[in-house]
Amino acid sequence: MSAVDTLLQRLRGRATGPQPCADAGPRFLVTKQSWRGQYHRVLCITPAALITHYPETGDTTNVWSLAGDADIVGLEVGPDSPEGGLFTLRMAPRKGKDVKLACRARTALLTVLYQSLATLQVPIPPALLSPPTLYPTWKLRRGVWVPATLRISSWCVERLDPATGSVRWRLEYANAATPAVHLLEADQSDPPGASCLALFGRAGRSPRVHALRDRAGALRALRGAAQRGMGLVLAVDASAAASGPALLAAVAASGRERGAAEGPLAQWDVLSVHDVAAAAAAGGAGSPTGAPAGSGPPRGVTRRALVLTREALLERRAGDYELAGWRPLARLAAAVRYADDPQWLGLEWGDGAPACAYVTPARDALLAAIVDVASRAAGRPIPVLARPTAPGDALVAARGQAARVPALRPNAEVERIVLGQLTAAARQFAACGALSSSSATLALAGLSSQAGLTGRGVEAGGGGAGVGLKNSGTMTPRQDAAAAAVRRAFARQGPGAPGGGQGAQDPEAVIAAFQQRVRELNACVPASGVHAGSKADEAVVAALVAHLPRQQAAPVPLGLDEATLAIEALQCLDRLASNLVVGAQVVGAAGGASRLFACMLAGNAHLAYEASRLLLRLFSPAAARSGLPAWQAGGCAASLLGPGPLPDGLLGAAGSGPDDP
Known part of the structure; x- marks a missing residue:
């Protein structure tokens, strides 16, 4: 069996780990305009409905169906305004007045909306989606x-x-x-x-x-x-x-001249993977390919020579070495180091270009080179994810911002929203008694809740993977066992567990909701960190530290889900620790320092990498903000070691859809 046949066989395997729920959809920050005034809403686009939420609490305010007896019968695009591009939703007579909205990312919003409409297997009014x-x-x-x-x-x-x-x-x-x-x-x-x-x-x-x-x-x-x-x-x-x-x-x-002028730093022979059937379903266009072991439609595999230069990543055809694709590294939003396959690498781009997926035995060497060179080209750190960004994790609020990928630039309004929702979820997390749970129990809780077993308590604004608005009612044996294990773990705490309210009655839903808020903050706040004036509640730091493995007498290998959650918690702590006060809270949290070093000894390379990045943030903030090594960041900045310049040393210097094969 050839390497390509082996790869295609693996592509047909069953996916592991949490998967996006059926009604997860991209989210946009919009301004609703009415006779009572203007106010912000979070608009979530799902395959069958438009849903609006309060930004502060995530509570649902409106649900407008797109399928069946649709509430929206037309759409009219208006001019630009100070709040963004205007568009009007023409409502059915039974729904009353039309709804006028403004969004700075109107182009991306309408693209996602039309994609969702195109996937519906029902007649669409021509005033809403014109026939092609x-x-x-x-x-x-x-x-x-x-x-x-x-x-x-x-x-x-x-x-x-x-x-x-x-x-x-x-x-x-x-x-x-x-x-x-x-x-x-x-x-x-x-x-x-x-x-x-x-x-x-x-x-x-x-x-x-x-x-x-x-x-x-x-x-x-x-x-x-x-x-x-x-x-x-x-x-x-x-x-x-x-x-x-x-x-x-x-x-x-021109492509040959560009390659000769820029000078290649390195080259790898890879298999480029794209989802062939995603083009037929409009909702899948431009999104990253699924998990490497994911089930679903077949994917196209093409041999490519991947050439890395100081400014760009070039794809060349394996046969004639002609240029097949050219991507500027400054626009790289994130790299995906798939946790469930050691040969898969994904790249997510912040300019609207489709995500890339490559398969190579030298995955980690390729990843390290791309992240290093891209950080220098972009002047910012490049996040390394354990799984692709879910459609609803990012909150799109700026003109030109791409949907379905992590944010490249800070946005104070979005940061305030996601940090407030994370704080509220962390307080519920602490109230249900989850702070004393092991990281394995927390991973099982998230898995069981994402199976749709418990939708209670997670309806508030969760648009991302696993936190939907309705339950699927389906359950795999693995998820059934996870739910049973979680309930046994929390039952041992007895009825006197802190909180006593809904959180204590349904702890797995509260845990899953917090984990979803962590993913949302990681997607909405750039890897350079939060604004200097941002504050994080102590409950947030405690809840994040609880997801890290405890220090053991001998290293204990972590499960896939447990390691992924610990990686996401470290990435969230890294963003929050750009504020020195939060960094001090991380070090001073109960077991914070020991768990941080336990991550480096847990036998997981990605987890150790994220723990090292957090240590770099604590001891060399300027280097962490710029994405450069500590000894090359230059300048002076305050750190946990005190304000002013630090001695030189390792920690001392502060400073378009599927393509043709």
Whole structure:
């Protein structure tokens, strides 16, 4: 069996660990406008409904269905305002007045909304989602014109395989370049009666050259769909003095020159993995591939030569070494070191480009090199995740911010919201008596609650993985055993466990809710840390420390879920510890220092890495903020060792959808 066959067989295996629930969806900070005034809401887009929450408490305020007897029958895009781009939800007569909202990330919000609508297997009102327009076309691929179909919809343009109808390529209007369309000159190799155009995206891939017999009609449909559906004006360059083959030849030559000029630092032979069927389901476009052992549709595997330079990551075809993709490292949002497979590496990008997934035996060497070079190129630390970012973890609030990936820049309003919700969840966590539980028990509690066994107490605003608005009612044997173990563990505490209220009656739901808040803070606050004036309650630090392994006489290997939760807790502590007061709380917490060093001796490389990063934060804050090694950060900054300059030394110097295979 070949390596590719082995990989495909593993891709069909069953997923382990917590999985996103069916109704998890991206979240956006919006401003609701009415005759009573303007007020903020968190808008969660699920496959079947739009849900709004109070930012401070996470309580649900409105639920508007999109399927069946829909509450929303139309959508109208308005002009820009000081609060962001305006759009109006046309409500059904039984729902009363229309709802006017403003969002600074309106383009990303509408893209996700249209994706969700496109996945519904029910009729959609044309006023809400216009039917797509199809144009027969030819796509120029390696000098050969291949028949295809262009589908133009309200949020993207796609190329379909005419034989199967599957999506082979997609360009979202939100990720289109400026100009997005170049009109090309005729060439003797063009199909008879067809005119050519090239579509450009902001991601570092070559343009797509198409030949259409009705180029003018397709161009009008493309620009009209972007204007009506997204409020975007796609720029068109009609002055291009090149044919389709000449353009692709020039792009290939430019790629060769770029690779020679930048100078490669290292190169790896990898398998590039993308979800083939995710293109057919609009909701899966642009999102990272699932867990490496995940069940689901087949994935495409392509051999690539991955070249790392000081400024970019280049994908080259294994056969002819031509440039297949170019990604600037400064836009890297996070790297994913899959905890359940030692060969899988994921990369999440903050510019709207699709996530990458690679398979290589040298995964950790590749990861270390990318994180080191990307931190220097971006001037900030690059987080290393144990699993991909769930759709609802990040709260999108800024113009140009990508959904489904961790935030790149700090946002004071979002930070205040997620920190307040984390504090409330930590207090409930302490009230239910979970502070004295082992990290293994806490991992089992999160697993059992995410199975949908206990939805009580987690409805408040949880849009991310595992904390949904409704229970699935399904239970695997592993989750059943987890729930039983958790209930036995908390039953031993007796009826006098602190709290006595709902938290004590349903501890696994409270624990899962806190763990979800931790993931949300990690996705909403950049790895550089919180603002200097931010404060964290002592209950937050205590609850996070409780997720770390206890110091043992001999190292005890951690389970997969237990190690993942400890990694996420350390990443949350690292962000909070950018405030020196919180850093002192971490060191002074009961068992805080011993558990921190226990993480380094637990036999898990990723856990030891995160513990070392937290130690770097405590002893060299400037280096942690910049993502540089402590001995290269330079400058002076206060630390837990005291204000002012520190001695030099190790801790001393303070300072577009699936692509063609």
